[in-house]
Amino acid sequence: VEHIVYHNDTNGYTVFSLMCQGEEIVCVGNVTSLDEGEYLKAEGEYTEHQVYGRQFKVTSMSVEVPEDEYSIERYLGAIRGVGPSLAARIVKKFKKDSFRIIEEEPERLAEIKGISERKAREIYQQFHEKQDMRQAMMFLTQYGISMSLAVKIYQEYGPKTYQVVQENPYRLADDIQGIGFKMADEIARQSGIFTDEISVKDFINQLRRNDYVSIWGFGCERYRYDGAAASNGYNFGKYCQCKHDSCKRWQTI
Numbered sequence: 001v002e003h004i005v006y007h008n009d010t011n012g013y014t015v016f017s018l019m020c021q022g023e024e025i026v027c028v029g030n031v032t033s034l035d036e037g038e039y040l041k042a043e044g045e046y047t048e049h050q051v052y053g054r055q056f057k058v059t060s061m062s063v064e065v066p067e068d069e070y071s072i073e074r075y076l077g078a079i080r081g082v083g084p085s086l087a088a089r090i091v092k093k094f095k096k097d098s099f100r101i102i103e104e105e106p107e108r109l110a111e112i113k114g115i116s117e118r119k120a121r122e123i124y125q126q127f128h129e130k131q132d133m134r135q136a137m138m139f140l141t142q143y144g145i146s147m148s149l150a151v152k153i154y155q156e157y158g159p160k161t162y163q164v165v166q167e168n169p170y171r172l173a174d175d176i177q178g179i180g181f182k183m184a185d186e187i188a189r190q191s192g193i194f195t196d197e198i199s200v201k202d203f204i205n206q207l208r209r210n211d212y213v214s215i216w217g218f219g220c221e222r223y224r225y226d227g228a229a230a231s232n233g234y235n236f237g238k239y240c241q242c243k244h245d246s247c248k249r250w251q252t253i
Contacts, residue, residue, distance in 0.1 A: 001038045011148040018042070018056070029058030030147035037074020039064035060141070063134060065099070072098050079126050086114065102127050136161045143187045149178050166191055 002024060005015040012030040018040065019025075027042065034040075042061040049055050066072045069091050076098065077087035089112050094101045101108050106124035110117045133154055139162065140150040156175055157164050164171050165187060173184040 001034060001036050001040060004034065004036055007034070012151040013148070025056050026052070026054070027056045027058050029061075030151075031058065031061060034063075035075055035078030037066060037071045037078065039066055039071065062138075067096065069095055072096065079123070079130060081119075081122050081126050086112075089114070132159065140165070143190050145183075145187075149176065152176050152178065 002017045002019045005017065005026075007014045007016075013028070014031045014034055015026070015028050016034060017024050018027050027044075029044065040061050040063060042056070042058045044056055044058040044060070047055055047057050066075050073084075073087050073091040075087075076082050076090055077084040079087075082090075090102075090109065091098050093112050094108075102124055106120050107117065109115045109120035109123055115123075136154045137147065137150050140153060141147065143165070145153070153165075153172065153176055154161055169187040169191065170181070170184045172179045172187070173181045
């Protein structure tokens with residue numbers, strides 16, 4: 001990664017330039033935190049933008065660990081709280097062993113002038129938070145979740161992302177704008193948590209507990225528990241809560 005042109009923290013949309021075999025390629029796509037100096041393996045297709053010209057639209061990518069000192073320095077320099085100057089001193093001291101020192105012996109960073117023990121702990125924390133987020137993104141995309149939604153999920157749950165997805169993915173439908181019950185149910189099926197019957201029961205129970213579960217993508221509509229409907233098998237009602245009188249009605253789904 002040669003240069004980050006633009007990055008949207010909300011949805012992960014990023015414009016960046018990538019050096020590939022001596023050629024600089026402009027890339028666009030929804031990616032996680034990406035830093036200059038990193039090595040990527042990217043898949044996608046070339047598109048022609050009417051204003052900015054030829055671009056490579058990234059559909060999937062993986063980050064490779066930098067191995068040369070120049071790339072390691074640029075990677076560390078992009079971490080919050082480190083910066084180019086401090087990164088240069090770290091790499092000058094520990095060279096290609098810099099990553100291992102941060103991960104396994106972070107207290108040794110205090111050997112460098114200008115880095116206190118407290119600063120060393122902060123660098124260690126920021127380094128691992130960056131890695132944790134990337135691992136979470138890779139975990140979420142296995143379920144067919146787009147990068148933009150994956151960013152929202154991680155921002156909402158942080159380290160608890162794995163627990164929520166693996167133990168009760170139906171929370172996603174209530175907490176994350178852009179995820180409905182259908183997607184949450186598909187995630188549950190892929191993770192092997194529920195059979196079809198159990199997943200519906202779980203959702204009905206959630207409706208009973210919370211009175212309703214917000215489902216984005218239906219505009220003003222919310223799913224709402226209807227005891228009469230639920231008593232007939234596993235049917236439940238859909239109720240539109242917008243302010244228009246014509247929309248305030250129950251529908252069987």
